Amino acid sequence: xxxxxxxxxxxxxxxxxxxxxxxxxxxxxxxxxxxxxxxxxxxxxxxxxxxxxxxxxxxxxxxxxxxxxxxxxxxxxxxxxxxxxxxxxxxxxxxxxxxxxxxxxxxxxxxxxxxxxxxxxxxxxxxxxxxxxxxxxxxxxxxxxxxxxxxxxxxxxxxxxxxxxxxxxxxxxxxxxxxx
Amino acid sequence: xxxxxxxxxxxxxxxxxxxxxxxxxxxxxxxxxxxxxxxxxxxxxxxxxxxxxxxxxxxxxxxxxxxxxxxxxxxxxxxxxxxxxxxxxxxxxxxxxxxxxxxxxxxxxxxxxxxxxxxxxxxxxxxxxxxxxxxxxxxxxxxxxxxxxxxxxxxxxxxxxxxxxxxxxxxxxxxxxxxxxxxxxxxxxxxxxxxxxxxxxxxxxxxxxxxxxxxxxxxxxxxxxxxxxxxxxxxxxxxxxxxxxxxxxxxxxxxxxxxxxxxxxxxxxxxxxxxxxxxxxxxxxxxxxxxxxxxxxxxxxxxxxxxxxxxxxxxxxxxxxxxxxxxxxxxxxxxxxxxxxxxxxxxxxxxxxxxxxxxxxxxxxxxxxxxxxxxxxxxxxxxxxxxxxxxxxxxxxxxxxxxxxxxxxxxxxxxxxxxxxxxxxxxxxxxxxxxxxxxxxxxxxxxxxxxxxxxxxxxxxxxxxxxxxxxxxxxxxxxxxxxxxxxxxxxxxxxxxxxxxxxxxxxxxxxxxxxxxxxxxxxxxxxxxxxxxxxxxxxxxxxxxxxxxxxxxxxxxxxxxxxxxxxxxxxxxxxxxxxxxxxxxxxxxxxxxxxx
Numbered sequence: 001x002x003x004x005x006x007x008x009x010x011x012x013x014x015x016x017x018x019x020x021x022x023x024x025x026x027x028x029x030x031x032x033x034x035x036x037x038x039x040x041x042x043x044x045x046x047x048x049x050x051x052x053x054x055x056x057x058x059x060x061x062x063x064x065x066x067x068x069x070x071x072x073x074x075x076x077x078x079x080x081x082x083x084x085x086x087x088x089x090x091x092x093x094x095x096x097x098x099x100x101x102x103x104x105x106x107x108x109x110x111x112x113x114x115x116x117x118x119x120x121x122x123x124x125x126x127x128x129x130x131x132x133x134x135x136x137x138x139x140x141x142x143x144x145x146x147x148x149x150x151x152x153x154x155x156x157x158x159x160x161x162x163x164x165x166x167x168x169x170x171x172x173x174x175x176x177x178x179x180x
Numbered sequence: 181x182x183x184x185x186x187x188x189x190x191x192x193x194x195x196x197x198x199x200x201x202x203x204x205x206x207x208x209x210x211x212x213x214x215x216x217x218x219x220x221x222x223x224x225x226x227x228x229x230x231x232x233x234x235x236x237x238x239x240x241x242x243x244x245x246x247x248x249x250x251x252x253x254x255x256x257x258x259x260x261x262x263x264x265x266x267x268x269x270x271x272x273x274x275x276x277x278x279x280x281x282x283x284x285x286x287x288x289x290x291x292x293x294x295x296x297x298x299x300x301x302x303x304x305x306x307x308x309x310x311x312x313x314x315x316x317x318x319x320x321x322x323x324x325x326x327x328x329x330x331x332x333x334x335x336x337x338x339x340x341x342x343x344x345x346x347x348x349x350x351x352x353x354x355x356x357x358x359x360x361x362x363x364x365x366x367x368x369x370x371x372x373x374x375x376x377x378x379x380x381x382x383x384x385x386x387x388x389x390x391x392x393x394x395x396x397x398x399x400x401x402x403x404x405x406x407x408x409x410x411x412x413x414x415x416x417x418x419x420x421x422x423x424x425x426x427x428x429x430x431x432x433x434x435x436x437x438x439x440x441x442x443x444x445x446x447x448x449x450x451x452x453x454x455x456x457x458x459x460x461x462x463x464x465x466x467x468x469x470x471x472x473x474x475x476x477x478x479x480x481x482x483x484x485x486x487x488x489x490x491x492x493x494x495x496x497x498x499x500x501x502x503x504x505x506x507x508x509x510x511x512x513x514x515x516x517x518x519x520x521x522x523x524x525x526x527x528x529x530x531x532x533x534x535x536x537x538x539x540x541x542x543x544x545x546x547x548x549x550x551x552x553x554x555x556x557x558x559x560x561x562x563x564x565x566x567x568x569x570x571x572x573x574x575x576x577x578x579x580x581x582x583x584x585x586x587x588x589x590x591x592x593x594x595x596x597x598x599x600x601x602x603x604x605x606x607x608x609x610x611x612x613x614x615x616x617x618x619x620x621x622x623x624x625x626x627x628x629x630x631x632x633x634x635x636x637x638x639x640x641x642x643x644x645x646x647x648x649x650x651x652x653x654x655x656x657x658x659x660x661x662x663x664x665x666x667x668x669x670x671x672x673x674x675x676x677x678x679x680x681x682x683x684x685x686x687x688x689x690x691x692x693x694x695x696x697x698x699x700x701x702x703x704x705x706x707x708x709x710x711x712x713x714x715x716x717x718x719x720x721x722x723x724x725x726x727x728x729x730x731x732x733x734x735x736x737x738x739x740x741x742x743x744x745x746x747x748x749x750x751x752x753x754x755x756x757x758x759x760x761x762x763x764x765x766x767x768x769x770x771x772x773x774x775x776x
Contacts, residue, residue: 085429089453092630097657097718098615099628108657108718115630115655 068134069117077131081122088118232370232399232616233360234407234608237349239299239440239467240574242266242278243605244356246364247613247625252606255363263601264356267296268348270334270341279355289318290497292335292490295348297467299376300440302345302390303383305753306330310463316471316481318497320488327753335493346386350393357394372400372612374407374604376441377461377634380680380690381722382746399615401720403634405434405445406456407607408572408598410629412447413454414610415597418624430567431457432595435552435585436604437575439466444551446559446566452623456632458559458653460551466507466575469541473503476540477518477528495522502528510534511577538580545580552588558653563588568595572603631656637714637722639664640677640686641769649714652682656720661713664769670702674710675759675767676726678745691756692722693747696767699738700728707731710769722746 073087100107241263254262265278288294306323322331333340429450436443443461502520509516515533638648674697681689713725727740
C-alpha cells in the first residue's frame with residue numbers, strides 16, 4: 001500500500017517548513033495516540049505552499065507540468081468521452097496511491113490532478129466551459145489566477161511550463177493558493 | 181519469523197490490557213501502541229507480504245474469507261458453518277462468542293446473557309435514536325440521554341455485568357482470529373473489514389479500536405457495497421477477456437441490506453478498475469423490520485419490557501425468535517401463523533400475511549427507495565445506463581425489497597452471479613489480497629477500486645449551519661478548501677468545529693472534533709480570510725488545516741494549524757453543546773461568498 005514516510009516526504013520539499021517528524025517526536029505521548037503520520041505530498045504541499053507562494057513552488061522533478069487538462073490526461077483536445085475514460089483508467093492504474101510504489105509520495109497529488117482533469121472533461125458542460133477558458137487564454141493570457149473561477153480553478157491549480165505561452169501564473173499548486 | 185514474533189507480543193499486550201476495558205475512563209495505551217507498532221512493522225518488512233483476511237462483521241451474522249492463492253475461500257468453524265452468528269455470551273469467567281459457542285443463540289438470548297447487534301451500538305451516544313431502538317433487545321441497554329456512551333450489560337447469575345460494544349466485538353474477533361489461525365496454521369495480523377456506508381469516522385475509530393483489542397491490524401475499512409463492487413469487477417474481468425480500459429464500461433447498482441444497515445453504491449467498472457460513483461446508506465435494516473413486526477404483534481411492547489426483569493427478557497426473546505421466524509417464512513409464502521406463548525399468561529396467536537408485513541414496514545421500504553434514488557442522482561447515472569443490479573445482504577430475500585429495487589432500476593432480472601450473504605466478505609478477501617500486494621499469474625487480482633467519500637465533511641459556520649468542505653461522493657484521495665471570515669470586529673479567535681454527515685444543521689451530523697484558531701490579527705469583521713482545508717489521504721486519514729490571511733499580506737498571519745481527526749472521544753455527545761454554552765456565537769465564522 002502507498003505508505004509515504006515522513007523522511008521521503010520532506011525530502012521532496014526541502015526548504016519548506018514542514019512540521020513533520022521533529023515536532024511530533026518531541027511529544028511521544030501525543031504520537032502514540034495516532035498511527036504514525038503519513039504526510040502525503042499534498043499535505044506537505046499545503047504546508048509549504050503558504051511559504052513558497054512568493055518565491056514560486058518548485059514541483060518535484062519527475063512531475064511533468066502539463067499546460068492543459070487534456071495534457072494531464074495525455075489526450076487530444078477533440079478526444080471522445082470514451083477516450084477520456086480510458087485515459088483516466090490507464091493513469092489511475094499507474095498513479096493511484098493504492099497501486100503506485102510506496103516510495104513515491106507524490107502520487108496522491110498526481111492522482112488528484114488526473115482525477116480533477118477527468119472530472120472536468122467527462123462532464124460535457126464543465127468541459128465546454130473549460131474549453132472556452134482555454135480558448136480565451138490562448139488569445140489573451142490572464143494576468144492573475146485570482147480572476148478565474150469555476151472550472152478555471154482547475155487550471156490555476158497547475159503550474160505551466162514557460163514554453164506554453166501563458167507564463168502569467170506559474171507556481172500555483174493547489175486551489176488554496178488563490179486565497180492565501 | 182519476524183511477523184510471528186511481533187504478533188505474539190501484540191497478543192500478549194492485548195490480553196493483558198483486556199481486563200481494563202470495562203473500567204472505562206482512560207484510553208488504554210495498548211491500543212494505539214500496537215497500532216503504530218503495526219504500521220512501523222509494515223514498513224520494515226515488505227519482503228513477505230502476508231495476505232490480509234477479509235471479515236464481514238454483520239449485525240446478525242459474520243463471515244471470514246481469504247484469497248487462497250487461486251480463489252476466494254470462506255473459512256468454516258468447527259460446526260462447519262460459513263456464517264456465524266454475531267453475538268457474545270457472558271456466562272462464566274470467560275465470555276464466548278458465536279464462532280465457538282456450542283449453545284444455540286436462541287437459548288442464550290432468553291437468559292439475558294447474550295449481547296448482540298453490537299454493530300448497531302458501536303460508536304453511538306445515548307441520544308442516538310438507533311440506540312433507543314435497541315432498548316427492546318433482550319439484554320440491558322440503558323441511556324441517560326446526555327450524549328455519552330450507552331450502558332450495556334449482560335445478565336450473569338442475576339448480576340448485570342457491564343460491557344461495551346467495542347469489547348463485545350473484540351471478544352468476537354479474537355474467536356474469529358483463533359479460528360482462522362488454526363485453519364491457516366499461521367498468525368493472522370492484517371484484516372480488511374467491511375463497514376456500513378453510513379458509519380461516521382468516529383465509528384470507524386471504534387471498529388479499529390476493537391480490532392486492536394483483538395490483536396488485529398486494520399489494513400482497510402471498506403464500505404460493504406464497494407467490497408461487492410470489487411467482487412463484481414473481478415467477475416467481469418474473468419468473464420470478458422478484454423484489453424484494459426477497452427471501453428465496455430459496466431455500471432452496477434449495488435443494494436446491500438442486512439440486519440442493521442442499508443447501503444447503496446453505483447460503480448463504473450472496466451478493465452478491472454472500478455470507480456465508485458455514488459454511495460448512500462442508512463442505519464435501517466432487518467432489525468427495524470423485526471421490531472416493527474414485534475410492535476405490531478404486541479403494541480404495548482415498550483411498557484411491558486421497560487423493567488428488564490428475567491421473565492420479561494425471556495418473553496422478549498421468545499417474541500423475537502417467533503417474529504424473526506415468521507418474517508423468514510414470508511419470503512417464500514404469503515401468510516404465516518404465529519403461535520407463541522410469552523409466559524406470564526400472555527399468548528400471541530395470529531396469522532400475518534405479507535401485505536400486513538409490508539404495511540407495517542412501509543416507512544423502511546420508502547427509505548430504501550429514497551437511498552437508491554439519491555445514489556443515482558449523486559452518481560449522475562441514468563437508469564438506462566445500469567448494466568447490472570446487484571442485490572445482496574440478508575434482506576435481499578424479502579420479495580418487497582427485490583421488487584422495489586427492480587422497479588426503480590426498471591430491470592426484469594437481478595444479477596445472479598453472487599451469493600447474497602457472501603458477496604461482501606468475498607470482496608473484502610479480494611481487497612485483502614490486492615492491498616497486501618499479492619499478484620496472481622492469471623490477472624485475477626489485477627484490480628483497483630477508486631473509492632469515494634460516503635459522507636460530507638465540513639465545519640460549523642453561518643450560525644448553526646453545516647458547511648461541507650469535502651462533499652459526499654468525492655473521489656479519494658481528496659483535498660478541498662473553503663474560505664471563511666470573522667463575524668465580529670477585532671475577533672481574534674475562531675472555533676473550527678468539524679462535522680461529518682448530510683444534515684443542514686450541525687446537530688444533524690456527527691461531531692468529529694474541534695480546535696480554536698487564536699491570534700487572528702485585529703481587523704474589521706469580514707476582513708481576515710480563514711482558509712480551512714481538508715485532506716483525505718490514500719489511507720483515508722482526515723486532516724484539517726486552517727490558516728489566516730490578511731488582505732495584502734502574502735504570508736499567513738499565524739502558523740497554519742494541522743489537526744488530524746477525529747479527535748472526539750466517547751463522551752462527545754455533549755461537547756458541541758458545551759462549546760455553545762461556553763462561547764455562544766463569539767468565535768463564529770461565516771462563509772465568504774466569492775468562492776463556492
